[in-house]
Amino acid sequence: MSTGTEDFTAKARIRNAALDLFADFGETGTSMRAIAAAAGVTVGLVVHHYQTKDGLRDAVEERIVDLFDEAIAQAPTSGGAREVAAARDASVARMLEQDPAVVGYLRRALLDATGHKGMILHKLTDLTARQVATLRTAGLASTDHPDSSQVIGVLVRQLGQLFLQPMVDSAWEQLAGPRAPEDGKPRLVIGVADPES
Amino acid sequence: MSTGTEDFTAKARIRNAALDLFADFGETGTSMRAIAAAAGVTVGLVVHHYQTKDGLRDAVEERIVDLFDEAIAQAPTSGGAREVAAARDASVARMLEQDPAVVGYLRRALLDATGHKGMILHKLTDLTARQVATLRTAGLASTDHPDSSQVIGVLVRQLGQLFLQPMVDSAWEQLAGPRAPEDGKPRLVIGVADPES
DNA sequence: CAGTTTACTGTACAACTGTACAGACATCCA
DNA sequence: TGGATGTCTGTACAGTTGTACAGTAAACTG
Secondary structure, three states: OOOOOOOOOHHHHHHHHHHHHHHHHOOOOOOHHHHHHHHOOOHHHHHHHHOOHHHHHHHHHHHHHHHHHHHHHHOOOOOOHHHHHHHHHHHHHHHHHHOHHHHHHHHHHHOOOOOOOOOHHHHHHHHHHHHHHHHHHHOOOOOOOOHHHHHHHHHHHHHHHHHHHHHHHHHHHHHHOOOOOOOOOOEEEEEEEOOOO | OOOOOOOOOHHHHHHHHHHHHHHHHOOOOOOHHHHHHHHOOOHHHHHHHHOOHHHHHHHHHHHHHHHHHHHHHHOOOOOOHHHHHHHHHHHHHHHHHHOHHHHHHHHHHHOOOOOOOOOHHHHHHHHHHHHHHHHHHHOOOOOOOOHHHHHHHHHHHHHHHHHHHHHHHHHHHHHHOOOOOOOOOOEEEEEEEOOOO
């Protein structure tokens, strides 16, 4: 549902269905037939458009990178570097909220260093590095930390929270009861620090 | 190899092989035959000992909880509560270092809220809650935070780091080059804070 | 020693996997 | 109009999946 599985071309519907299912059940846990059924087509058409399952995964990852790109592009570029960065973070956060499947997919892909055939972390690191670079040259993004630390910091803050939150939620529900008060729930703190030299 | 696949009974070898493979390739990505081969037996024996794949997974998760239990039990209980807690953390950390497959398995299982059939997070939360409770009654574990926050804090610090580290490593390698200086790599900071009231 | 339980192999089976391909239908350009 | 191109269905196939089971070898029990 999330990525708008309703109208669009069959090709896009297939890709969106694949994203949803990969997010929930993983790549090996999702069959071509299940994707086809979710998209309202037959297996044959999936193969016709994407050749192989690998091809379909590549298309899904490309789509995710595009979503990040679009989210960043939509954020206003006016104001100080701090405001620009904040606006970009907010825009990305909004996109991830609208498309929970992206979070699910990334969670699986990124934490799966070993064995994941895709390159999405690589591409997202790239994207973030470019983003930080433009902020540094254009404005006053603080340069008292090495830029690689800044890039990793953005990645970890934006994504790490999303990955660990389910763990916190689950533990909180177990400890505080199912109808959770919710406002007593501890808040996750995630970031990076420069190593002590 | 990690969990000592060498000697032991065939039944234990099967369980250990399953843990290793589940950690690397996930449950759906691992076939009964692959587990049998890794343990040096035939599929028939796997079924004989564990009936179904679900049964095998249950045994694997039970084993993991046991490893945590043993690690905690091995830590000395002398000294102040702070020392006891530190010793337990260290003992668990040592166990996880000796058995990287446990980390891999937990990474997959815990962050997989949806769709994971096992109950391992539930059991580990339980274990941690009991651990915190005994520290509180026995000694002086600070009671100025709610105990659920303390429990979640322990979980997040012990496990969160392990889950996010691969992401940091991968990004660092990409940004700083393959033969990484390593000592410039930013350090992960993970914890929980009480919500602002 | 015989008898029983347990460990283990090998094979069999139905269900499902990814992929290939022949053909039906639609769309578009000459 | 007619051919070409692209969309889409249905079926087919070889390989893999989890599980069942008959039978052999070994270990234990009396």
